[in-house]
Amino acid sequence: VMVWLRRCTHYLFIVVVAVNSTLLTINAGDYIFYTDWAWTSYTVFSISQTLMLVVGATYYLTFTGVPGTATYYGLIMTVYTWVAKGAWFALGYPHDFIVTPVWLPSAMLLDLAYWATKKNKHSLILFGGVLVGMSLPLFNMVNLITVADPLETAFKYPRPTLPPYMTPIEPQVGKFYSSPVALGAGAGAVLSVTFAALGCKLNTWTYRWMAA
Numbered sequence: 001v002m003v004w005l006r007r008c009t010h011y012l013f014i015v016v017v018a019v020n021s022t023l024l025t026i027n028a029g030d031y032i033f034y035t036d037w038a039w040t041s042y043t044v045f046s047i048s049q050t051l052m053l054v055v056g057a058t059y060y061l062t063f064t065g066v067p068g069t070a071t072y073y074g075l076i077m078t079v080y081t082w083v084a085k086g087a088w089f090a091l092g093y094p095h096d097f098i099v100t101p102v103w104l105p106s107a108m109l110l111d112l113a114y115w116a117t118k119k120n121k122h123s124l125i126l127f128g129g130v131l132v133g134m135s136l137p138l139f140n141m142v143n144l145i146t147v148a149d150p151l152e153t154a155f156k157y158p159r160p161t162l163p164p165y166m167t168p169i170e171p172q173v174g175k176f177y178s179s180p181v182a183l184g185a186g187a188g189a190v191l192s193v194t195f196a197a198l199g200c201k202l203n204t205w206t207y208r209w210m211a212a
Contacts, residue, residue, distance in 0.1 A: 045136035046184030047191060048102050053077065054192045056131045056144040057107050058124065058199025067115035074107030094129045119201055129196035133188030137181045 013122040056077075057070035081100050110124070117123035 012078070037178045042137075042141075042180040043184045043187070045101075046140060046180070049140070049187050050136045050184075050192050051104075051186040051195045053103050053106060053136065054110065054129060055195040055199040057089050057110055057132075058128070061110065061114055061124070061204050062121060062200050062203045065119060067111045067119075070110040070114070071104060071109045074103035077103050101136075103136070103141045104134045105139050109135055124171070125193055125196040125200060129193035130189045130194075133190065133192035135184045137184035137188060141181050 051076060057073040060073045061067070061070045063069075078100060086101065110128040113128035113131055114124045117127065121187075
């Protein structure tokens with residue numbers, strides 16, 4: 001019974017984190033992402049996505065102890081997000097407006113850190129956290145560069161039913177941050193270490209709670 005309960009708790013946690021990461025993706029991006037505050041939003045977007053990835057992937061990775069499960073978790077997040085963003089198709093937006101964050105390369109780096117350090121949790125937290133935090137903003141910027149201009153797309157497909165705060169506006173001259181990738185990577189690298197440690201701790205707490 002305890003084995004069954006442990007497994008259920010584990011899978012429930014994975015689903016909850018993955019679903020929340022999907023919701024966070026949608027709320028942190030899309031229309032708000034392409035407005036006057038585009039680069040500020042990108043920085044916040046990068047940090048939020050980094051933290052959601054690293055806490056869930058680290059939990060999953062330390063739970064199974066098998067390198068590769070962080071990448072599998074990133075795949076779960078990607079599939080969930082694509083399914084959720086399918087709603088944009090119903091609104092008439094083209095395929096390349098639906099930009100899903102690139103989690104998989106960063107998740108692979110997390111797996112690599114775990115494998116290369118012979119499953120050392122402290123190395124996973126330090127090296128893996130820094131690698132994910134620094135890589136994800138870069139991968140996502142490359143991802144955005146390869147798609148059609150989202151602001152132009154937003155004006156081409158206006159949605160009058162949207163509330164005013166979600167209406168796309170022309171960006172003003174000058175940006176709040178001069179380098180959103182560098183800022184997102186720097187902040188993400190520091191915060192990801194903390195959240196990687198949290199992911200490991202959640203694994204411990206889960207076992208202790210189920211063993212009580």
